[in-house]
Structure formats: structure tokens, C-alpha cells
Amino acid sequence: MIKVNGYPTKEQVKTKFPKIEKLVKPIAIIECYQEIPCNPCSTSCPVNAITIGEDINKIPKIDYDLCIGCGSCVYSCPGLCIMLVSIKEDLAIFQIPYELLPVPLTGEIWSGIDRSGHQICEANILKTLKNKQSDRTVIVTVSVPKEFLYDFSTVGCKL
Amino acid sequence: MDKFDLVIIGGGPAGLSAARIALEAGLSVTLIDRSISLGGQLIKQTHKFFGSKAQYAKTRGIDIANILINDLDEYKDRLHILKEATVVALYKDYVITVYQFNKYFKIQAKSIIVATGASEKVLAFENNDLPGIYGAGAVQTLMNLYGVLPGKEVVMVGSGNIGLIVSYQMIQAGVKVKALLEASDHIGGYLVHASKLVRLGVPILTRTTVKKAYGKNKLEKIQTVELDEQWNYIEGTETEISCDALCISVGLTPLHQLLSMAEIDMIYVNELGGLIPKLKKNYETSMPRVFACGDVTGIEEASSAMVEGKLAGLLASKSLGFIHPEFELLEKNLVEQLNNLRQGPCGVKIRLGLEKAEVNSHD
Ligand SMILES: Cc1cc2nc3c(=O)[nH]c(=O)nc-3n(C[C@H](O)[C@H](O)[C@H](O)COP(=O)(O)OP(=O)(O)OC[C@H]3O[C@@H](n4cnc5c(N)ncnc54)[C@H](O)[C@@H]3O)c2cc1C
Numbered sequence: 001m002i003k004v005n006g007y008p009t010k011e012q013v014k015t016k017f018p019k020i021e022k023l024v025k026p027i028a029i030i031e032c033y034q035e036i037p038c039n040p041c042s043t044s045c046p047v048n049a050i051t052i053g054e055d056i057n058k059i060p061k062i063d064y065d066l067c068i069g070c071g072s073c074v075y076s077c078p079g080l081c082i083m084l085v086s087i088k089e090d091l092a093i094f095q096i097p098y099e100l101l102p103v104p105l106t107g108e109i110w111s112g113i114d115r116s117g118h119q120i121c122e123a124n125i126l127k128t129l130k131n132k133q134s135d136r137t138v139i140v141t142v143s144v145p146k147e148f149l150y151d152f153s154t155v156g157c158k159l
Numbered sequence: 160m161d162k163f164d165l166v167i168i169g170g171g172p173a174g175l176s177a178a179r180i181a182l183e184a185g186l187s188v189t190l191i192d193r194s195i196s197l198g199g200q201l202i203k204q205t206h207k208f209f210g211s212k213a214q215y216a217k218t219r220g221i222d223i224a225n226i227l228i229n230d231l232d233e234y235k236d237r238l239h240i241l242k243e244a245t246v247v248a249l250y251k252d253y254v255i256t257v258y259q260f261n262k263y264f265k266i267q268a269k270s271i272i273v274a275t276g277a278s279e280k281v282l283a284f285e286n287n288d289l290p291g292i293y294g295a296g297a298v299q300t301l302m303n304l305y306g307v308l309p310g311k312e313v314v315m316v317g318s319g320n321i322g323l324i325v326s327y328q329m330i331q332a333g334v335k336v337k338a339l340l341e342a343s344d345h346i347g348g349y350l351v352h353a354s355k356l357v358r359l360g361v362p363i364l365t366r367t368t369v370k371k372a373y374g375k376n377k378l379e380k381i382q383t384v385e386l387d388e389q390w391n392y393i394e395g396t397e398t399e400i401s402c403d404a405l406c407i408s409v410g411l412t413p414l415h416q417l418l419s420m421a422e423i424d425m426i427y428v429n430e431l432g433g434l435i436p437k438l439k440k441n442y443e444t445s446m447p448r449v450f451a452c453g454d455v456t457g458i459e460e461a462s463s464a465m466v467e468g469k470l471a472g473l474l475a476s477k478s479l480g481f482i483h484p485e486f487e488l489l490e491k492n493l494v495e496q497l498n499n500l501r502q503g504p505c506g507v508k509i510r511l512g513l514e515k516a517e518v519n520s521h522d
């Protein structure tokens with residue numbers, strides 16, 4: 001249970017994903033499972049796709065149809081719990097927030113890690129992005145085999 | 160003896176916010192802090208903060224400190240800052256003793272805001288004085304202020320937000336966090352912080368604590384033990400973990416000593432971390448024109464400390480006849496911000512605690 005071991009079950013993870021057909025373009029997956037006083041995801045979204053409301057403790061809700069995949073919420077979330085996900089043929093493409101050194105480089109292959117910290121696959125680093133707004137959080141774009149859509153969470157180390 | 164209008168003791172988020180509002184209201188302010196730099200806990204926080212826009216959410220703690228400090232610049236004519244100056248005494252006749260640069264001196268204030276923050280709680284176990292065993296605050300100071308690693312392999316005790324965040328910062332600095340121990344049956348801090356650690360390979364061991372530390376001249380390993388529902392050791396569950404640093408983060412307790420010394424009415428409130436002043440709705444203690452805000456009135460967050468600080472600044476100014484030009488609007492808005500921050504499930508303990516400490520009037 002997430003309150004005990006710190007990671008959600010696959011069933012919980014799936015509740016945060018839209019129908020697979022929607023993932024033809026990058027969509028924000030928000031893994032915020034607990035009511036905490038926080039709302040930058042919602043206030044940073046340029047198209048108001050994320051709603052929290054007056055009470056900033058409420059859990060963010062996203063309208064997948066409105067999300068344009070701009071990535072603003074990904075680096076604005078202090079919990080680093082938002083990523084962009086899309087599917088392209090056999091690959092699941094993720095854009096994840098990353099705050100460790102060294103920063104992965106385009107073309108490298110890193111280990112793909114699941115939510116419990118275990119290595120599950122290889123991850124191809126496609127791109128890294130860092131700008132003024134992202135405030136030292138790097139957005140890393142990686143692809144992993146599609147079967148790890150609900151398992152992949154971050155990259156571990158260069159292989 | 161020098162006499163001042165408003166003296167603020169403590170230049171963390173609460174004290175800095177109080178100073179800004181009192182300066183806006185037209186007062187002269189003396190801000191005293193024992194550290195080399197202002198900002199309190201914020202200067203050690205490299206992570207992005209929670210809350211909402213009004214409390215600088217998504218800004219890193221260190222950057223919030225700089226915003227609050229720079230916000231005082233335009234009033235520097237009326238602002239007197241004493242750094243590396245420790246207030247060692249507060250008396251009933253509004254006299255304050257300050258220790259700075261090897262000298263003691265006294266000043267007197269018409270109104271005082273106490274914003275001294277909190278100190279860390281300790282944990283008793285065998286050999287807990289071995290070098291290599293730190294409080295989380297010390298680790299942060301070493302690492303984030305002085306660029307010194309606490310060790311190579313560390314175990315963290317305590318899964319509150321501080322334990323979780325400092326563990327993450329250690330990983331960022333290249334330290335291996337071998338495990339995080341938590342005595343209760345669930346993670347205390349925000350789950351998003353916990354998930355960040357777990358996916359980086361840190362096991363969180365609930366119902367587990369440290370029983371004993373080993374090492375000749377410095378820490379070499381620890382013995383952990385599992386706990387039952389009453390937090391008693393379960394014999395036979397002892398395990399050893401080798402590590403050269405152990406970081407203790409089992410909570411904070413308000414730095415109440417100055418308030419207690421002035422014989423201000425205090426109350427012990429477990430939910431808020433210890434002894435805190437009884438407060439009227441306007442943040443006034445039982446000593447007229449002496450106000451308190453931030454962690455010294457109960458352990459909370461920087462977000463609420465800033466809002467409380469602004470309220471205390473507003474009301475302390477009023478007590479001296481300086482009414483802020485936007486008094487009513489500000490007061491209403493700040494009270495709403497506080498209610499909003501505290502109204503969720505994470506605020507239950509705080510709401511309960513604050514009810515205990517609030518009084519309608521001081522007899
Ligand atoms: C690791 C960690 C992570 C945190 N993360 C967050 C977060 O993400 N979001 C959030 O909102 N909050 C966070 N907090 C909490 C936040 O930092 C505190 O709640 C906040 O700093 C309290 O503000 P304060 O002004 O009351 O006290 P402090 O920040 O503690 O400041 C008190 C000041 O008073 C000074 N002082 C004390 N005694 C004296 C004396 N006798 N004489 C002179 N000066 C004195 C001290 O030097 C200090 O500068 C975190 C805290 C820690 C430790």
C-alpha cells in the first residue's frame with residue numbers, strides 16, 4: 001500500500017491513465033494520490049486542463065481532452081509526480097522530471113526503473129530539456145517498450 | 160539603552176514576512192537573527208515548495224528566502240538588521256538582551272514579535288553520541304550551506320516531510336541512502352515525496368526503528384528492530400545495516416525559551432510539537448504587544464509561517480497605532496489563506512492543536 005511502502009499498485013496507476021486510444025499525443029499523467037495543500041500543477045496549466053478548485057487540498061483532476069502536452073505542469077509540480085505519456089507504434093514515450101546528476105544525454109541507453117525502484121527495461125534517451133521556467137528541473141524524454149506503459153517511472157543509470 | 164518601536168526576533172519566513180508588513184504600515188523595525196544570513200530554514204531548502212501562488216509554491220526554498228529578503232530593500236531606511244546576534248533573554252519590562260560579536264547589550268522595544276522557529280527532537284538509543292550520527296538539520300547545513308557530505312552510506316530515521324526531503328537531497332548530492340526507518344505503521348510525510356525516494360531505490364521500513372549504534376571512533380553500523388502496535392521492540396527482529404552516517408529526523412519542537420522566560424502563558428500541545436504560547440486570534444501572547452508567529456507557535460510549514468508572519472506584522476503595527484493602508488483587505492485575505500492551507504486531511508492535527516492554544520482573551 002502506498003501509505004506503507006511509498007508506491008502505488010498497478011491498479012492505482014491505471015486509474016490515472018486515460019484510455020489507451022487517447023495516448024496518440026503526449027498527455028499529462030498526474031500521480032497525486034493524497035490530499036495535500038498544493039496546487040501549482042493547476043495554476044501553471046495554460047489551458048486549464050487541471051482542476052483543483054478553491055480548496056487547494058483537493059486531488060487534481062485532469063481533462064485529457066484539453067491537455068496539449070506542453071509540459072508546464074511536469075516541472076511545476078514540487079512532488080515530481082507528473083509525466084507526459086504517449087504511444088508510438090511499439091514504444092511508450094515518456095517525458096519525466098529529473099533532478100539528479102549526471103543528466104542523461106540524447107542517444108544514451110539508461111536503465112528503466114519502476115515505481116518500487118526495480119530495473120525493468122532499457123530506456124532510450126531521446127531528448128533532454130532545461131529552460132528558465134523549468135527552474136533546474138530537467139525534462140527527459142525517453143522511450144521504452146510499450147508493455148511497460150504502466151510500470152516505467154524513471155531512469156536509473158547509464159547502461 | 161536603545162529603545163525601538165518593533166523588534167522582531169528571528170529572520171526566517173515568519174519574521175521576514177512580519178517585517179515587510181510592519182514596514183509597509185510605516186513602523187521602524189529591528190530584525191534580529193543569530194545566523195550569518197537571514198532566511199531561517201529556507202536557506203537550506205533546495206526543493207520546490209508546496210502551497211499556492213500566494214506562498215510562492217513551485218519556487219525553491221532558497222529562492223523564496225531571497226525574495227523575502229529583497230522585499231525589505233525598499234524600506235532599508237527604517238529597517239535595522241542585526242545578524243549573528245542571538246537574543247539570550249526577554250524580560251517582562253520589554254527588555255531584550257542580545258549577544259553579538261562577543262558582547263552582550265540590552266535594548267527595549269514597544270512591541271515584539273517572536274519568530275524563533277523550532278529545534279530538532281532527539282532520539283535515545285545506545286551509542287547515539289557516536290560521530291556520524293546527525294540531526295537532519297545538521298546534515299542539511301553541512302551539505303547545502305557548506306558543500307560537505309555527511310557520509311557515503313546513510314540511514315535515515317523518520318518519514319516525515321523533513322526525513323523524506325533530506326533523504327532526497329542526500330541522493331542528489333551523491334550519498335547512498337540505504338534505508339529509511341519509520342516507527343509508525345505508515346509514512347508520515349507527503350506520499351509524493353516518499354514515492355520519489357522509493358523509485359530511486361530507497362526502501363521505507365515502517366514499524367522499524369534504530370536500537371543501537373556500533374563503531375569504534377565513528378559510526379560503522381546500526382542495529383534496527385521492528386516495533387509492535389505499542390511501539391515496543393519485537394525481540395528477535397534485530398537486523399544490522401552498515402553505514403557511516405545516521406540521520407535523525409523525528410520531529411521538531413518550538414523554540415519557546417524566550418517566551419517562557421518572560422513568563423508568558425504557555426501550553427503543551429502534542430499536535431504542535433511541544434510548548435507553545437497561548438495566543439489570541441490576533442497572535443498576541445499574554446504579554447501585551449508581544450506577538451508570536453511561525454514554527455514557534457506550533458510546527459507547521461513555511462507557507463503558513465509566512466502568512467502568520469504577515470498577520471502578526473499587521474496586528475503588531477496596529478497595536479502601536481500604525482494601521483496598514485490595506486488592513487482590512489489584507490487581514491481577511493490572510494486568514495482565508497491560512498484556513499485554505501489547513502483545511503485538508505494534512506491539517507487535522509494542526510487544527511486540533513491550534514484550538515487548544517487559542518484563547519479569547521488573556522486574563
Ligand atoms: C528539510 C525541510 C524541508 C521543508 N520543506 C518545506 C516545504 O516544502 N514547504 C514548506 O512550506 N515548509 C517546509 N519546511 C518547513 C519550513 O522550513 C518551516 O516551517 C519554516 O521555516 C518556519 O519558519 P519560521 O520563520 O517560523 O522559523 P525558522 O525558519 O526556523 O526561522 C527562525 C529564525 O530565528 C532565528 N532564531 C532562533 N532563535 C533565535 C534567537 N534566540 N536569537 C536570534 N535569532 C534566533 C534562527 O536563526 C532562524 O533564522 C521544511 C523544513 C525542513 C527542515
Ligand code: SF4
Binds near residue numbers: 045050068
Ligand atoms: S501538459 Fe500542459 S496542457 Fe497538459 S495538463 Fe500539463 S500544463 Fe496543462
Ligand code: SF4
Binds near residue numbers: 030082
Ligand atoms: S503540483 Fe503536484 S503535488 Fe501539487 S497537487 Fe499538483 S500534482 Fe499534486
